[in-house]
Amino acid sequence: MDNRPIGVMDSGIGGLSVVRQLKAQLPGESIMFIGDQGHFPYGTKTDETIQMFVQRIANYFVVHDVKLMVIACNTATAAALPLLRQTLPIPVIGVIEPGAQAALATGATQIGVIATDSTIHSGAYEQQLTYLNPTVQVTSLATQPLVRVVETGQTGTPAALAAVQTALAPLVNQPITALILGCTHFPFLTPEIQQVLGPQVTLVDPAIATVQAVQRHLEATQQLSNASQGHLMAYSTGELSDLQRGLAKWLPGVTPQSCAELKLD
Template sequence: MDRRPIGVMDSGLGGLSVLRVLRRELPDESLLFVGDQGHFPYGTKTQAEVRRLALAIGRFLVRHDAKLMVVACNTATGAALPALQAALPIPVIGVIRPGANAALATNPRTIGVIGTDSTIKNGAYERTLHELQPAVQVVSQPAQPLVSIVEHGQTGTSAAQQAVDKVLQCFVTQPVETLILGCTHFPFLSREIQRRLGPSVRLIDPAYETVQTVKQVLTDKHLLAAGGQQRTALYTTGRIADLQAGADKWLAGDYEQCSSVKLDGE
């Protein structure tokens, strides 16, 4: 039994979508979340800059005794996962391969991917999907404006629906059977996205499959905190009030600590 926390990082509030699945699926585990809102957004940064920020957060999590790191950010997974796995002394899990596996589970012929500018430009989902299933057709679409909709608490508004309708216009002329929500912010817009694409399109939130991978790694390495009391500590490099607002909305205010943090080199 290992009661050290699971560390989770994101460029902002989107990683809370992974955190809430972790809390549901692994109720005995304590969680340590870092939202890098002070450097938001990652999707318009260079790969090298995203790697630098992700490594700084990884080192922070290790110093705070995390037993495993979840990169709950598609952009950071695409840019920094191998570097994090090489540099840190703990297991590091990203969200791209679990999301790709989930999308292919029902053998669709066409899969759409929406993500930040960086994630789409990097092509990590398309590469992974074709590695797993060479014949699948992939339609990728950058959806950077939707990230700000979530960060600014505009989900459920007419402005959110208008933004979704505009960004997803390409899927009207290039219809898909399955759509990967390739940014952890996007599950908070799933209602608007489903409304735009229609009920026949299957939406894939990589969070659930990522958490199943976490559960398997913890089991294999005998790191589960069976019988523990879950605690959730939240950190931000930006404004505490912004993180608190997101956590109150999406975690129902169920956390013990919400603090600010400065990363290495700042």
């Protein structure tokens, strides 16, 4: 048993979708979440810049003795996961491979992916999907503006629906039957996305499969916590009020043990 926390990071508050699944699937685990809002968004930055930001957060996690790191950001996973696995003394789990596996598990042969500019340009999902199943057809679409819709708290509003309609217009007539929400912000737009694409499209939230991967690793290494209820520590490198608003909206009933600004520069 290992009661040390799990470190979870994102470019902003979208990674709370992974924290939400961790709390639901592994309630005994403690979590240290860092939203790098001071450098938001990652999706328009170079790989080298993203790697620098993620490495700083990873170093903070190592110093504060987390037992495992989750990159709860598709853009950061695509840019930095191989580097961190080479340089860190702790295991690192990203969201892209679990998300691809979850999409294929639906049985879909025509899969759509929506993500940030950087994630789409990297081709990370298409590469992973076709590696796992060479016959799958992948339609990728950059929907960068939707990240800010979530980050600014507009989910559930007519403005959010209008933004989703505009962003997803190229997919409406595509023959996809599963759509990967390839940015951890996007699960918070699930109602709007489902409304635009219709019930025939299965929405795949990589956060669910990512937490299942975390659980498998902790079980295999005998590092599951034996606590009945883990605690949450939440930090923002930017505007703390945005993180507080996200916690209140998307993790109702969860009171962080600490919630503070964090300076890593």
